[in-house]
Amino acid sequence: MKLLRALLVDDEQLALDRLHGFIDDIGELEVVGTASTAREAKDAIEQFRPDIVFLDIQMPGGSGMALASDLPIDDRPEIIFVTAFEHFAPDAFDVEAADYLLKPVRFDRLRQALTRARRRIKLAETERSSAGVDQSGNDYLKEVWIATRGGQVRLEVGMIDWIEAAKDYVLLHTSTRSYLHRVSMNSLEAKLDPRELMRVHRSAFVRPDLVERLERPGKGSLNLVLRDGAIVQVGPSYVKEVLGRLGAKQD
Structure with a gap:
């Protein structure tokens, strides 16, 4: 199975460590970078071109939700929001996020979100090849x-x-x-x-x-x-x- 490239974005180091540990256990992702602010995340997305971004919503210097909305529609990685707040969920699906995980992230929900994101990536590839x-x-x-x-x-x-x-x-x-x-x-x-x-x-x-x-x-x-x-x-x-x-x- 092809390893997907992932970017982890969170201003809490413990949250990043927990997410990184679960990803290592799953073994289907290559973490290409981390970021702690929306500005850093935007730069990292441009630099690393990840397939998936695990994105916190409330961060210093800008909202993860706003960042996702501003990313180019036709060349955007799959977004999996990771947050402690339930009430952002409707907004997350308005920007077509692949999934919405609540902190503390559970291993089974992370695996489910990854499966969903991988399916969406495959569908997008099928769409491009169907021309x-x-x-x-x-x-x-x-x-x-x-x-x-x-x-x-x-x-x-x-x-x-x-x-x-x-x-x-x-x-x-x-x-x-x-x-x-x-x-x-x-x-x-x-x-x-x-x-x-x-x-x-x-x-x-x-x-x-x-x-x-x-x-x-x-x-x-x-x-x-x-x-x-x-x-x-x-x-x-x-x-x-x-x-x-x-x-x-x-x-």
């Missing part, structure tokens, strides 16, 4: 793994009708339901086949085949009305390209 290659040699995403409270579900890109930004997340709309997924719009644009889902706004992608009619609410503005009645605004800088793609008359 198909078109004739021009570009890699395009064929499916997306959506994180849920109970695990993850797989969504085929071909089922997505349109996408809209929602702060740090995106909403993936299908004909039956919508899925909340943590990824940036620019990252999606690099991974999606533009023939399937074209970007029409800095906050939206649309499947061209589903555009039923165009609306022009004002000079220079353009809305797309989809088959299911959804109305998607086209960004000013995208209007010419979108009209050309749809074969519609330009002003």
Whole structure:
């Protein structure tokens, strides 16, 4: 089994020693570094590129929760929070942490958290390798793994009708339901086949085949009305390209 690289972050040395001892007993992790503040943790993540970060929440100079929220979405290690406080748990899962351990950490819960993190890492690797290659040699995403409270579900890109930004997340709309997924719009644009889902706004992608009619609410503005009645605004800088793609008359 491949050893995963771990970073331990806590301002209490006893907590670090306990965690390090359990990890040594499990034998599935290589501890690449430790940190005692959020600033040190950020620097260590950039330096060591760990697979997993065991992260305290309340530390001098900054919150572990804030640090996790600020890490790049598409290149972030799995986060396992380790804290003495229960009430941060909802926030932990809002930032898609792999697990949430209460101090003093129990060996069985640590092993369970590690199993969960390893599973998530494997799923992410599967997602990256599932991209198909078109004739021009570009890699395009064929499916997306959506994180849920109970695990993850797989969504085929071909089922997505349109996408809209929602702060740090995106909403993936299908004909039956919508899925909340943590990824940036620019990252999606690099991974999606533009023939399937074209970007029409800095906050939206649309499947061209589903555009039923165009609306022009004002000079220079353009809305797309989809088959299911959804109305998607086209960004000013995208209007010419979108009209050309749809074969519609330009002003």
